[in-house]
Amino acid sequence: xxETRTEAGPRAGAPASVQPVLEVRDLRxxxxxxxxxxxxVNGVSFQVFPGETIGVVGESGCxxxxxxxxxxxxxxxxxxxxxxxxxxxxxxxxxTASEPEMRKIRGNDISMIFxxxxxxxxxxYTCGDQIMEAIRLHQGVSKREARSRAIEMLKLVGIPLPExxxxxxxxxxxxxxxxxxxxxxxLSCHPSVxxxxxxxxxxDVTIQAQILELLERLQAELGMAIIMITHDLGVVAEVADxxxxxxxxxxxxxxxxxxxxxxxxxxxxxxxxxxxxxLGESVERLRVIPGAVPNPVDFPxxxxxxxxxxxxxxxxxxxxxxxxxxxxxxxxxxxRANEVRSGRVSPFPGRVAExxxxx
Amino acid sequence: xxxxxxxxxxxxPPLLEVTDxxxxxxxxxxxxxxxxxxxxxxxGVSFSLAKGEVLGLVGESGCxxxxxxxxxxxxxxxxxxxxxxxxxxxxxxxxxxxxxxxxxxQIIFQDPYSSLNPRLTVGSIIGEAFAIHKTANRKQARxxxxxxxRFVGLSPDHARRYPxxxxxxxxxxxxxxxxxxxxxxLIVADEPVxxxDVSIQAQILNLLQDLQERLxxxxxxxxxxxxxxxxxxxxxxxxxxxxxxxxxxxxxxxADPRHPYTQALLSAIPVARPGAKKSRIVxxxxxxxxxxxxxxxxxxxxxxxxxxxxxAREEPALREITPxxxxxxxxxxVSALK
Numbered sequence: 001x002x003e004t005r006t007e008a009g010p011r012a013g014a015p016a017s018v019q020p021v022l023e024v025r026d027l028r029x030x031x032x033x034x035x036x037x038x039x040x041v042n043g044v045s046f047q048v049f050p051g052e053t054i055g056v057v058g059e060s061g062c063x064x065x066x067x068x069x070x071x072x073x074x075x076x077x078x079x080x081x082x083x084x085x086x087x088x089x090x091x092x093x094x095x096t097a098s099e100p101e102m103r104k105i106r107g108n109d110i111s112m113i114f115x116x117x118x119x120x121x122x123x124x125y126t127c128g129d130q131i132m133e134a135i136r137l138h139q140g141v142s143k144r145e146a147r148s149r150a151i152e153m154l155k156l157v158g159i160p161l162p163e164x165x166x167x168x169x170x171x172x173x174x175x176x177x178x179x180x181x182x183x184x185x186x187l188s189c190h191p192s193v194x195x196x197x198x199x200x201x202x203x204d205v206t207i208q209a210q211i212l213e214l215l216e217r218l219q220a221e222l223g224m225a226i227i228m229i230t231h232d233l234g235v236v237a238e239v240a241d242x243x244x245x246x247x248x249x250x251x252x253x254x255x256x257x258x259x260x261x262x263x264x265x266x267x268x269x270x271x272x273x274x275x276x277x278x279l280g281e282s283v284e285r286l287r288v289i290p291g292a293v294p295n296p297v298d299f300p301x302x303x304x305x306x307x308x309x310x311x312x313x314x315x316x317x318x319x320x321x322x323x324x325x326x327x328x329x330x331x332x333x334x335x336r337a338n339e340v341r342s343g344r345v346s347p348f349p350g351r352v353a354e355x356x357x358x359x
Numbered sequence: 360x361x362x363x364x365x366x367x368x369x370x371x372p373p374l375l376e377v378t379d380x381x382x383x384x385x386x387x388x389x390x391x392x393x394x395x396x397x398x399x400x401x402x403g404v405s406f407s408l409a410k411g412e413v414l415g416l417v418g419e420s421g422c423x424x425x426x427x428x429x430x431x432x433x434x435x436x437x438x439x440x441x442x443x444x445x446x447x448x449x450x451x452x453x454x455x456x457x458x459x460x461x462x463x464x465q466i467i468f469q470d471p472y473s474s475l476n477p478r479l480t481v482g483s484i485i486g487e488a489f490a491i492h493k494t495a496n497r498k499q500a501r502x503x504x505x506x507x508x509r510f511v512g513l514s515p516d517h518a519r520r521y522p523x524x525x526x527x528x529x530x531x532x533x534x535x536x537x538x539x540x541x542x543x544x545l546i547v548a549d550e551p552v553x554x555x556d557v558s559i560q561a562q563i564l565n566l567l568q569d570l571q572e573r574l575x576x577x578x579x580x581x582x583x584x585x586x587x588x589x590x591x592x593x594x595x596x597x598x599x600x601x602x603x604x605x606x607x608x609x610x611x612x613x614a615d616p617r618h619p620y621t622q623a624l625l626s627a628i629p630v631a632r633p634g635a636k637k638s639r640i641v642x643x644x645x646x647x648x649x650x651x652x653x654x655x656x657x658x659x660x661x662x663x664x665x666x667x668x669x670x671a672r673e674e675p676a677l678r679e680i681t682p683x684x685x686x687x688x689x690x691x692x693v694s695a696l697k
Contacts, residue, residue: 059556059557059558060556174645174646175420176645177645204419204420204583204646205419205583205584205585205624205627205628206419206623206624206627206641206642207419207645208627208629209626209627209629209639209641209642210641210642212629213639213641231556231557232557232629233557233631234628234629234630234631235629236631237629237630237631237632237633237635238629238630238633257633258633258634261631261632261633271558272557272558273631274561275557275558275560275561276557276560276561276586276631277561277564277586277587277589277590278586278630278631279585279586279589279613279625279628279630280589280613280614283590285565285568286561286564286565286590287561288558288561288562288565289558289561289562290562292526292528292529292559293526293556293558308558
């Protein structure tokens with residue numbers, strides 16, 4: 001058997017010389033609602049290294065956004081609570097950090113950009129005021145200095161006429177420009193980790209291309225790590241170095257981006273890949289994942305994906321699979337991963353497995 | 360311009376024929392609400408749809424694709440132009456006549472959460488059509504609803520439930536069942552899968568495709584996603600700032616797009632294949648306001664081929680460069696990408 005058990009999560013075997021800037025270990029964030037306990041994040045581990053981009057992919061309700069909010073401790077409590085695990089930022093555990101400590105970290109060391117730039121910018125302050133707030137709070141510089149830095153940031157993110165835009169209000173800008181202001185704000189203190197929660201979902205595809213290109217350029221210039229949360233496998237394929245595929249509050253598959261697409265092993269990853277219409281590839285019918293994402297109050301027993309899985313066997317309803325490392329850096333949470341890897345069954349729904357030559 | 364894009368089939372008269380459709384929304388200001396300008400949401404759109412055909416209408420937000428779809432059904436009153444359904448002029452048709460005609464033209468909306476009345480059961484939502492159009496008595500209506508629910512992949516028991524009890528994908532199925540209740544010939548699908556999760560999108564696309572084949576439906580499929588449109592359409596029209604800039608059959612649109620905007624739109628789509636970075640055309644700037652569209656070609660300020668002279672002065676006509684391939688660009692003959 002090639003698999004080994006991993007305690008420390010994905011990429012525990014990375015060279016010891018490079019320290020991860022952020023390490024999430026067995027994170028569990030639950031929401032205590034009237035209907036029951038929602039295990040939104042249920043044992044998630046990953047590491048983020050300086051300058052790399054990790055993509056977190058999944059559909060609504062898979063726990064990807066709650067993971068992001070947990071890292072910054074922005075989970076509304078009650079009803080939410082981080083009930084277990086560690087979030088180590090440069091060795092310091094953020095789960096147990098005090099609120100004043102967190103305030104120093106947010107926006108300064110770790111910052112976040114959100115999906116909807118209109119609702120996450122304050123409509124009654126100018127763009128400049130909002131960027132300056134972060135700079136003045138964390139860097140303790142004068143108002144004039146903060147303003148000139150804000151203008152510099154606006155220039156950096158490619159906003160034309162930054163001296164003029166700095167005094168404009170969010171409603172005066174287009175969606176793409178607002179997202180640039182958000183990025184300028186998030187990067188104004190040169191954070192080491194940027195969490196981008198669906199940063200381009202609300203934007204048109206040509207504007208999305210602009211923003212992705214911008215993030216790539218800024219990452220090369222500023223060297224921050226990016227956690228890119230998205231539902232779009234196309235975006236992931238383009239920007240991520242490593243990918244975590246989430247479903248039901250857990251990572252189902254983790255690998256470097258090339259491996260994830262070339263050696264897809266988890267049937268959920270396969271289902272997601274099969275169900276997106278691909279440009280220039282005409283097919284009669286799309287292959288689909290049946291059913292819908294389960295209600296998080298009432299996850300199915302065993303593997304959370306088994307009711308929708310084309311590879312499900314009786315055991316899948318009983319045994320909860322563990323996230324195991326099959327190749328260095330390639331982790332899969334599936335009882336039938338070895339069969340997929342040997343080619344006996346296909347991770348893609350509705351595609352007949354190729355017969356192995358041996359049989 | 361008398362020529363309008365016609366389908367390749369040619370023999371049968373088109374099911375829907377749209378000629379020079381215009382919709383301007385007035386901008387009002389001040390105490391007396393004086394009209395100070397016009398938002399030219401749709402500014403002279405022409406196309407036709409053959410029976411059983413699927414036309415994809417693509418563009419970014421604000422390009423007028425949704426307004427076009429709604430103007431055709433006269434859910435929005437068009438400012439001018441002509442919309443002919445089976446040869447009958449819809450623009451200016453009296454309301455009573457229009458209502459009868461609406462039986463044959465239905466719409467599926469983007470947002471499955473806001474397009475279903477939360478106070479009505481699914482049975483009433485779908486069955487309402489039978490009462491309005493008086494096409495069935497109550498008992499028949501109930502049977503028809505059960506049949507429709509089965510048809511779209513739901514269970515007849517669902518008729519007694521309320522919309523909030525369903526997931527997004529299921530609600531969209533209810534929306535489809537409602538549209539089908541009156542046996543329409545034409546369905547305007549206005550971004551029917553944009554609000555859904557990836558795995559659910561595929562389910563709904565397959566459903567729409569099955570229904571089209573089984574019932575011989577004609578779709579105007581409005582979307583911003585070129586890969587979704589490619590999957591379902593026979594022909595594709597690309598809109599920019601209220602105008603169609605390119606119209607061609609599916610294969611041509613994707614293999615040999617000639618309008619620089621179509622090319623940019625196609626190249627901007629992220630491909631789910633790592634390392635497949637294409638030579639991307641990244642457009643500069645944003646879409647200009649449709650209240651003040653640029654002079655000449657509306658795309659010229661962002662265009663890689665703009666010549667700084669003719670493009671800024673002269674508006675290019677939508678012309679047929681090869682049979683069935685219509686492009687509104689002065690340089691359509693030389694714009695091909697290698």
